[in-house]
Amino acid sequence: MPEHSRRNVLKSGGAAAAAVMAPLPDGPRPVTAPHQVRQAAQPKAVTDLTLEVNGERHRLEGVEARVTLLDALRERAGLTGAKKGCDRGECGACTVLADGRRIKACLTLAVMQDGRSITTVEGLARGERLHPVQEAFIRRDAFQCGICTPGQIMSAVACIEEGHTGSEDEIREWMSGNLCRCSCYPNIVDAVADAAKAVR
Numbered sequence: 001m002p003e004h005s006r007r008n009v010l011k012s013g014g015a016a017a018a019a020v021m022a023p024l025p026d027g028p029r030p031v032t033a034p035h036q037v038r039q040a041a042q043p044k045a046v047t048d049l050t051l052e053v054n055g056e057r058h059r060l061e062g063v064e065a066r067v068t069l070l071d072a073l074r075e076r077a078g079l080t081g082a083k084k085g086c087d088r089g090e091c092g093a094c095t096v097l098a099d100g101r102r103i104k105a106c107l108t109l110a111v112m113q114d115g116r117s118i119t120t121v122e123g124l125a126r127g128e129r130l131h132p133v134q135e136a137f138i139r140r141d142a143f144q145c146g147i148c149t150p151g152q153i154m155s156a157v158a159c160i161e162e163g164h165t166g167s168e169d170e171i172r173e174w175m176s177g178n179l180c181r182c183s184c185y186p187n188i189v190d191a192v193a194d195a196a197k198a199v200r
Contacts, residue, residue, distance in 0.1 A: 054123025
């Protein structure tokens with residue numbers, strides 16, 4: 001049995017360190033300087049794009065590929081109606097319509113919507129005249145804190161246009177992608193049912 005002397009321990013430690021530091025079979029790997037790492041981590045602006053939102057064209061210059069439609073709407077186009085709730089597509093507060101279909105703006109990239117027609121909650125009213133869904137939400141008191149309300153309203157508009165308002169259960173099913181932390185669900189269902197009758 002080998003003797004555990006200081007000399008033996010130092011020898012074995014040195015041999016282990018040399019083995020770790022030895023170059024790999026395909027040759028030494030280049031060492032990246034810290035300033036190169038920081039530079040590589042900085043995303044570059046990749047494109048200019050045009051978003052048609054609520055009937056108006058918004059020219060956005062130097063948009064990075066990673067920018068979501070939600071951030072482009074809020075931070076670049078100045079349209080803050082769509083809310084940033086979970087930022088993971090779970091709450092639906094950012095729901096907008098793209099070519100008439102509801103999407104969650106936090107889950108789609110702005111560059112993917114170039115040239116499409118986007119409708120946000122700001123685009124529903126006609127001057128001072130509210131959309132029937134907006135009127136129904138007010139009449140039925142279908143909100144409390146209001147954070148989820150823009151997304152709920154946009155989903156309700158789509159739900160009605162898609163023809164999914166045949167019953168309360170059907171409305172609940174097709175509105176289930178939008179969460180309300182204040183638990184106004186019964187009032188929301190009533191508002192969607194009322195608006196569906198008004199639209200017909």
